[in-house]
Amino acid sequence: MADIAFLLLIFFLVTTTIASDKGILNILPPKLDPNIPPPDIKVNERNIFTILINANDQLLVEGEYADTEGLDMEVKEFILNFGNPTDDEAVQLFNTLPPSLKALARRLPESSDDPGEAVVSIKTNRGTSYETYLEVFDLVKKAYFDIYAARVNLDTDEYRSLTGKDDAEVSLQNRGKEGIPMAISIAEPDKLGGN
Amino acid sequence: MGKFGKKAKVEVNIPTSALPDIIFMLLFFFMVTTVLREQDILVEQKIPAATQLQKLQKKTLISYIFIGKPKNTALYGVEPRVQANDALMNPADIRQWVNQERDMLPEADRGLITISIKADRDVKMGPISDVQFELREADARRVLYASIGKVVKD
Numbered sequence: 001m002a003d004i005a006f007l008l009l010i011f012f013l014v015t016t017t018i019a020s021d022k023g024i025l026n027i028l029p030p031k032l033d034p035n036i037p038p039p040d041i042k043v044n045e046r047n048i049f050t051i052l053i054n055a056n057d058q059l060l061v062e063g064e065y066a067d068t069e070g071l072d073m074e075v076k077e078f079i080l081n082f083g084n085p086t087d088d089e090a091v092q093l094f095n096t097l098p099p100s101l102k103a104l105a106r107r108l109p110e111s112s113d114d115p116g117e118a119v120v121s122i123k124t125n126r127g128t129s130y131e132t133y134l135e136v137f138d139l140v141k142k143a144y145f146d147i148y149a150a151r152v153n154l155d156t157d158e159y160r161s162l163t164g165k166d167d168a169e170v171s172l173q174n175r176g177k178e179g180i181p182m183a184i185s186i187a188e189p190d191k192l193g194g195n
Numbered sequence: 196m197g198k199f200g201k202k203a204k205v206e207v208n209i210p211t212s213a214l215p216d217i218i219f220m221l222l223f224f225f226m227v228t229t230v231l232r233e234q235d236i237l238v239e240q241k242i243p244a245a246t247q248l249q250k251l252q253k254k255t256l257i258s259y260i261f262i263g264k265p266k267n268t269a270l271y272g273v274e275p276r277v278q279a280n281d282a283l284m285n286p287a288d289i290r291q292w293v294n295q296e297r298d299m300l301p302e303a304d305r306g307l308i309t310i311s312i313k314a315d316r317d318v319k320m321g322p323i324s325d326v327q328f329e330l331r332e333a334d335a336r337r338v339l340y341a342s343i344g345k346v347v348k349d
Contacts, residue, residue, distance in 0.1 A: 002215045005222050012225035021257060022248040023311060023339040031331045126321035130314050131243045133323075134340055138245040145247055163252040189324050 024138060026186070046110050047117045049078045051136055055127030059136070068135055075143035079118045079180065080104040081111035090114035093179040101150050115180040123187035140184055148176030234281045237271070238263035243316040244345035251339065256309050258296040259341075260289070262322055263315030275315070275322045286325045293333035309337040 032038060051071075052060040059066050061074065082105040085091050093115065094105065112118035120140050124133050142156070149159035152175050159176060162169045238261050251257060261278040265271035276283045279292045297305050310330055314323060330338060 002218055005215060005218045009218060009222045009225065012222065012229050016225055016229045020343070021254055021311065021339075021341075022250050022344070023341040024245055024247055025249050025251075025309075026338045026340060028327055028331050028336040028338055030336065031334065124320045124324075126319060126324065128320040129316070130318045130320060130323055131316040133320055134243050134245055134342060137340070138247050138342075141247040160247060160249055163250060165252055189320050 024134065024141060026137070026184075028186075043117070043119065044113070046083065047112045047119060049075060049112070049118065049120045051120070051122045051140075053122070053124045053128045053132055053136060055125045057129055057132040068139060071136065072139040072143045072146070075120060075140050076146060077104050077106060078111055078120070079115050079143065079147065081106060081108055081113075081118075082115075083107055083109055083111050083113050085114045086117065089179065090116060096151075098150055098153070101147060119183040119185055121185040121187060124189045126189045126191055128189065137184070137186075141182075144180070144182045144184075147180060148173075152176045236261055236278065237267065237283055238265055238276055238278050239315050239317075240313060241316050242313060243342050245340075245342040246345050246347055248342060248344055251309060253304075253307075256300065256304055256307050257311050257339065258293070258308065259311050259313055260326065261313045262318050262326065264317065275318045277322065277326060286322075286329050289326060289329040290333040293330065293335045297335070307337065308335050309339055310335050311339040311341050313341040 050060075050062060054060070059068065059071075061071065080097075080101055082090070082094055085094065090113075094102070120143075122133070122136060122140065145156050145160055149156040152159065152172050154172070154176075159172075162173050164170045164173055240261060240263055259279070263275055264273055265276050265283065271283060277286060277289065278284070279289065284292065293308070293310070297308050300308060312323070312326065327338065330336065
């Protein structure tokens, strides 16, 4: 009896693949309607944090050669810069932030006006490796999740594991996100050097 | 002299009467957790690592798309290919596939369909962006870049 059970046990041990459905969620932009010209949105250059990745997997962050080390911190400082809050809401938002995040607001004139305006743009090349792209995307996401988690007094891992299965989790998620939209723009890759 | 031979003999008796029960318990655990692969994966899959992983609440909403170098290079070549369901397909066919997958979901959930992109880490962004373009066209805009957890060094 035990022998048969052992045999079956070994069979299932070997065939088991524990399915993992974890990953990084990204919402793609809606498709363009050919009849409607793309909206002409004017965004000040200082409100866009540009990350370019070339076909050799080298990074150009805000016009300077960089690597992925410390990129999440730079993104965080960019989002929370509060250089020139455009309206009362942004000022109120600043007042609700915990001290640890207020300390990041350096109010530089060449960085973002307020978190509602800030956009992080990632542009790759068709030859960029998927791994590098994902690493950069991961770091930008980390910057946002760090901010959200700090606002609701959670660990970043704890905040990320909220799935919104009950009202308490949904309200935590919303309190973290409120006023700071996760604005990550993935530009269409350019064709040089790719296939 | 030489009186090493005598060692105190300790009787060690592990009770084994409960062994079959334990084996059965393990057996049932693995039987329940096993998901038998319904499809052969025809492309290489070395999933990249990342830190900011999220888990989706509803697994039924996820459809999988595999991107990578074909395993059978003699037949399919070395360029990265896209696999959905059981066969390799061209990017142009993805739209139809998404619509088929969407039709299988209950009507209320159709807008929430999520495509899990399981791409090999050696794939370039070119094929990925082609797939993403098709997904935009098919209006399946929730994309999950499947990845495994990375150990962070502090």
